[in-house]
Amino acid sequence: MKQPPITFTKAKGHFLTVTQHRLEVCRNCFRVGLYRQGLVHDLSKYSPAEFLVGARYYTGSESPNNGERRVLGYSSAWLHHKGRNRHHYEYWLDYPAVRGKSPCYVPVKMPGRYVVEMFCDRVAASKTYHGSAYRDSDPISYYRKGQTAAFLHPDTAALLEKLLIMLEEKGEDRTFRYIRRHLHKKPILGGMRPHGRHQTL
Numbered sequence: 001m002k003q004p005p006i007t008f009t010k011a012k013g014h015f016l017t018v019t020q021h022r023l024e025v026c027r028n029c030f031r032v033g034l035y036r037q038g039l040v041h042d043l044s045k046y047s048p049a050e051f052l053v054g055a056r057y058y059t060g061s062e063s064p065n066n067g068e069r070r071v072l073g074y075s076s077a078w079l080h081h082k083g084r085n086r087h088h089y090e091y092w093l094d095y096p097a098v099r100g101k102s103p104c105y106v107p108v109k110m111p112g113r114y115v116v117e118m119f120c121d122r123v124a125a126s127k128t129y130h131g132s133a134y135r136d137s138d139p140i141s142y143y144r145k146g147q148t149a150a151f152l153h154p155d156t157a158a159l160l161e162k163l164l165i166m167l168e169e170k171g172e173d174r175t176f177r178y179i180r181r182h183l184h185k186k187p188i189l190g191g192m193r194p195h196g197r198h199q200t201l
């Protein structure tokens, strides 16, 4: 299959989509006190390796990475993205320390602040997807439908689920306030240590 051309209109559409998403995630991150992460969230989407794929496969109705996958059989933009952005659980898949019978990668426990950034990302993406029909229960429904837990370290899954359920039951303001209050209490969130023993928020 031939690659579609890069056009100015598609480049502009992709730029606006990425920038709009980054702004929404940034707003969420600022609400919980993750200022640096909010500012740099998904910045690699402006790098040539990722941006040019968006400018080529932009449709406005699905991720350009899907279009690239259909043509090439894989998405070079996604491979570039997931290897550089720690809020994606795919970044945290590694070989097990002891290679046993399992030939698979294993999920490493994510530091709490990246779990929170992933939460902020999912809330923003759900709002874009559902528009005015968005409800606080949409992010947990999407998480369950995608069977995401299978790819997460159990502690990472527990923390993300806790936040998503809190969002569904108590709403956005209370959940963001809860995260903000607990985020920098190192023993609670695990702070900077990926393998901290006390991680659940």
Ligand SMILES: [Zn+2]
Residues within 6 Å of the ligand: 042, 081, 085, 088
């Ligand atoms: Zn991302």
